[in-house]
Amino acid sequence: MPRGFETAERLLGALADVLFPPRCQSCGRTSGALVAGLFCPVCGGDIRYIAPPVCPVCGAPGPAGQTADRLCEDCRRAPKPFAVARSLAVYAGPLLRSIHDFKYRRQPGLGRRLGRLIIDNNYAGMELEGFDVVVPVPLHVRRLRERGFNQSLLLARTVAAGRGIPVDFVSLRRERDTPPQTAMGRNERRVNIRGAFAVVRRDRLRDRGVLLVDDVYTTGSTLGECARTLLEGGAARVGVLTLARALPETPEAP
Ligand SMILES: [Zn+2]
Ligand SMILES: [Zn+2]
Numbered sequence: 001m002p003r004g005f006e007t008a009e010r011l012l013g014a015l016a017d018v019l020f021p022p023r024c025q026s027c028g029r030t031s032g033a034l035v036a037g038l039f040c041p042v043c044g045g046d047i048r049y050i051a052p053p054v055c056p057v058c059g060a061p062g063p064a065g066q067t068a069d070r071l072c073e074d075c076r077r078a079p080k081p082f083a084v085a086r087s088l089a090v091y092a093g094p095l096l097r098s099i100h101d102f103k104y105r106r107q108p109g110l111g112r113r114l115g116r117l118i119i120d121n122n123y124a125g126m127e128l129e130g131f132d133v134v135v136p137v138p139l140h141v142r143r144l145r146e147r148g149f150n151q152s153l154l155l156a157r158t159v160a161a162g163r164g165i166p167v168d169f170v171s172l173r174r175e176r177d178t179p180p181q182t183a184m185g186r187n188e189r190r191v192n193i194r195g196a197f198a199v200v201r202r203d204r205l206r207d208r209g210v211l212l213v214d215d216v217y218t219t220g221s222t223l224g225e226c227a228r229t230l231l232e233g234g235a236a237r238v239g240v241l242t243l244a245r246a247l248p249e250t251p252e253a254p
Contacts, residue, residue: 025101025110026094036117038110039094048090050245052124058220059086059125059245069125074186080220082227082238086123087217087245095244099215103151111151115158118213118243131211131239133204134160134167137226138197140177155243156213165211171201172230181221189221197226199233206234217242 021030024040035044053062055072057080062070089095102110119128136152144150153169160167176196181189199205210230214223217240227238 024094025113026097036120037113038098038117043094046093047095048092049121050087050089054086054125056125057082057084059084059123059217061090061245061247074220080227081224081231082212082240084126085217085220085223085240085242086126087242088118088121089244091216091218091244091246099244103147103215106148108149108154111149111154112158114243115155116162118155118241119159119162123241126239126241128163128211128241130209130237131163131165132208133165134163134211134213135172135226135230136167136169137212137214137222138169138172138174140174142177152214155215159211159213159241163211168201168204171199171204171233172226173198173200181218186219186221189219190224193221193225197229199229202234205230207236209237209239210235212238212240214240214242216244216246218246 021032022034022037023030024034024043025038026043026046027040029040029042031040033041035041038044039047050059050061053066053069054060055062055075056069057075058072060072060074062072091099098110098114101107102114134156136150136156139147139150139152150169153167156167156169174196175198178192178196181192184192212223212226212230217223223240223242227240230238
């Protein structure tokens with residue numbers, strides 16, 4: 001590139017930073033350095049990353065005082081169909097606000113940056129190398145028309161690209177639209193979601209290690225049902241990776 005262009009480009013870049021300084025996705029304040037390209041240092045510091053000790057199966061953070069990984073009460077009571085689930089951080093504060101903006105205020109570009117947050121992290125007890133294909137939690141076609149995009153697919157694409165493995169958004173389909181689960185308890189959710197998904201391309205999933213990706217792990221009923229359907233459809237093993245994990249005291253998605 002001729003030197004004049006390079007200089008002009010640098011000048012334009014500097015001018016853009018002055019005219020449109022990067023803003024924190026959560027609080028809207030301008031900041032010279034955004035954490036992960038998303039958050040000002042204050043909001044970035046408010047993200048509660050999930051670290052051991054956790055439940056070795058569902059990845060739920062252990063209660064205060066617990067020092068080693070231990071099976072949580074929920075997994076002891078009802079074994080999970082998936083082999084392992086992990087989440088980046090607790091569904092609260094800046095991360096919760098960003099997920100809401102991404103989903104309900106239709107900011108798909110934000111989804112790609114959030115997806116990169118997922119892959120720029122290590123998950124104790126879960127080897128991301130062990131999976132052959134990334135599958136997003138499918139949206140029913142009616143919801144897809146309302147929202148215009150599937151938030152799980154956007155995250156899944158970024159995760160798949162980061163891991164260098166394919167994303168498959170065809171083989172698992174949502175057959176039945178179910179009433180919103182927000183006001184439902186754990187058991188109601190399980191009944192509500194039962195049979196909502198189907199594997200329509202068994203040949204593509206047979207004997208594969210599937211990494212199921214979603215935005216939020218709430219009670220695990222939707223993810224569990226997807227995993228059960230995938231295993232029945234021929235998958236060898238299902239792991240779950242989500243951006244956020246709702247804890248009992250955190251508000252649930254609307
Ligand atoms: Zn902020
Ligand atoms: Zn558990």
